[in-house]
Amino acid sequence: xxxxxxxxxxxxxxxxxxxxxxxxxxxxxxxxxxxxxxxxxxxxxxxxxxxxxxxxxxxxxxxxxxxxxxxxxxxxxxxxxxxxxxxxxxxxxxxxxxxxxxxxxxxxxxxxxxxxxxxxxxxxxxxxxxxxxxxxxxxxxxxxxxxxxxxxxxxxxxxxxxxxxxxxxxxxxxxxxxxxxxxxxxxxxxxxxxxxxxxxxxxxxxxxxxxxxxxxxxxxxxxxxxxxxxxxxxxxxxxxxxxxxxxxxxxxxxxxxxxxxxxxxxxxxxxxxxxxxxxxxxxxxxxxxxxxxxxxxxxxxxxxxxxxxxxxxxxxxxxxxxxxxxxxxxxxxxxxxxxxxxxxxxxxxxxxxxxxxxxxxxxxxxxxxxxxxxxxxxxxxxxxxxxxxxxxxxxxxxxxxxxxxxxx
Ligand SMILES: *Cc1c(COP(=O)(O)O)cnc(C)c1O
Numbered sequence: 396x397x398x399x400x401x402x403x404x405x406x407x408x409x410x411x412x413x414x415x416x417x418x419x420x421x422x423x424x425x426x427x428x429x430x431x432x433x434x435x436x437x438x439x440x441x442x443x444x445x446x447x448x449x450x451x452x453x454x455x456x457x458x459x460x461x462x463x464x465x466x467x468x469x470x471x472x473x474x475x476x477x478x479x480x481x482x483x484x485x486x487x488x489x490x491x492x493x494x495x496x497x498x499x500x501x502x503x504x505x506x507x508x509x510x511x512x513x514x515x516x517x518x519x520x521x522x523x524x525x526x527x528x529x530x531x532x533x534x535x536x537x538x539x540x541x542x543x544x545x546x547x548x549x550x551x552x553x554x555x556x557x558x559x560x561x562x563x564x565x566x567x568x569x570x571x572x573x574x575x576x577x578x579x580x581x582x583x584x585x586x587x588x589x590x591x592x593x594x595x596x597x598x599x600x601x602x603x604x605x606x607x608x609x610x611x612x613x614x615x616x617x618x619x620x621x622x623x624x625x626x627x628x629x630x631x632x633x634x635x636x637x638x639x640x641x642x643x644x645x646x647x648x649x650x651x652x653x654x655x656x657x658x659x660x661x662x663x664x665x666x667x668x669x670x671x672x673x674x675x676x677x678x679x680x681x682x683x684x685x686x687x688x689x690x691x692x693x694x695x696x697x698x699x700x701x702x703x704x705x706x707x708x709x710x711x712x713x714x715x716x717x718x719x720x721x722x723x724x725x726x727x728x729x730x731x732x733x734x735x736x737x738x739x740x741x742x743x744x745x746x747x748x749x750x751x752x753x754x755x756x757x758x759x760x761x762x763x764x765x766x767x768x769x770x771x772x773x774x775x776x777x778x779x780x781x782x783x784x785x786x787x788x789x790x791x792x793x794x795x796x797x798x799x800x801x802x803x
Contacts, residue, residue, distance in 0.1 A: 408717035454576035454600035456607030463584025466597035467495035507758035511679035535564035538688025563690035674700010
């Protein structure tokens with residue numbers, strides 16, 4: 396008789412995991428308030444949200460923008476990135492981390508990640524620095540702060556900027572301080588999947604007044620903060636956030652701390668439960684991470700604990716057991732986008748010793764993680780009761796016991 400759901404047996408779990416977003420009466424109230432006010436553009440809600448979210452992330456200044464991708468573009472333009480400047484990014488991230496660099500005329504240079512953290516490896520970053528390197532974009536992948544001590548030290552020593560792509564890391568903290576303005580600039584996303592969500596939205600944080608003023612100007616048609624409406628000292632875009640989204644973000648922010656705490660509790664329990672199963676593990680603990688945002692829970696899978704069952708077959712089996720999961724990112728330098736972007740360029744990159752040629756890039760850790768190790772669970776799965784975590788590990792144990800029935 397079939398045991399595993401993938402071969403026709405009963406799934407471990409039929410109940411859905413908590414849905415996302417979580418909608419409250421406060422959300423309805425604020426949206427009606429904005430609607431009825433008739434003030435749908437740059438008014439109280441955007442101003443209040445900018446203040447509240449910057450303070451929440453321990454940043455002195457904040458600019459609300461349309462999404463996390465343009466937040467990165469604004470941050471890069473705020474540091475006056477020039478055409479042909481190189482920016483080091485991890486090869487394990489969402490495409491926007493690297494495409495934003497190319498969008499503003501820079502050359503993305505991909506560095507490898509650490510096997511135990513999936514975040515930028517400082518040695519790999521240092522090896523990629525050239526005389527044209529202007530910035531490092533550290534991504535807090537899965538909501539886990541990158542090593543801001545090592546990367547900050549590296550940036551200072553080489554006199555380059557450190558930008559924190561915190562799109563997955565609302566509320567995350569490094570040594571007691573929230574991420575976003577530990578580096579020179581930070582960026583956030585409020586796209587639908589993120590831990591703070593208004594469908595779309597983004598944010599730039601910094602403690603540097605000059606960078607904050609440039610970011611504000613760049614997101615608002617190049618106007619000056621104190622200047623006249625039809626006076627434009629810079630060339631800027633319109634990357635403003637609307638009042639409806641800012642209002643919704645203010646009300647959604649009311650849930651963020653409690654949701655973060657619940658994800659933390661469930662993630663810690665899941666880590667303990669996984670610790671008892673051979674062939675699966677969690678990323679390495681680090682006492683400097685004082686809050687993990689758990690945008691994703693990443694399981695490290697080893698086929699040898701499952702009789703050689705491949706990671707992709709394991710994922711298919713786990714999904715059938717009623718546990719939604721996925722394999723996540725691909726090595727970013729393999730995307731056609733970067734090859735296409737630079738194929739006819741006249742730019743000369745010191746890193747590539749010629750024109751950018753992404754076919755030559757290889758980050759061994761990222762290759763291995765993407766091909767055979769990573770299993771992603773999304774943040775909403777950590778918002779329910781503890782028993783949900785037990786269902787996840789029950790399903791994994793069941794697959795382990797019956798792996799022989801699956802072939803590879
Ligand atoms: C989501 C995300 C972005 C882009 O944010 P959008 O609001 O979708 O444009 C950038 N970087 C990372 C790491 C992300 O996860």
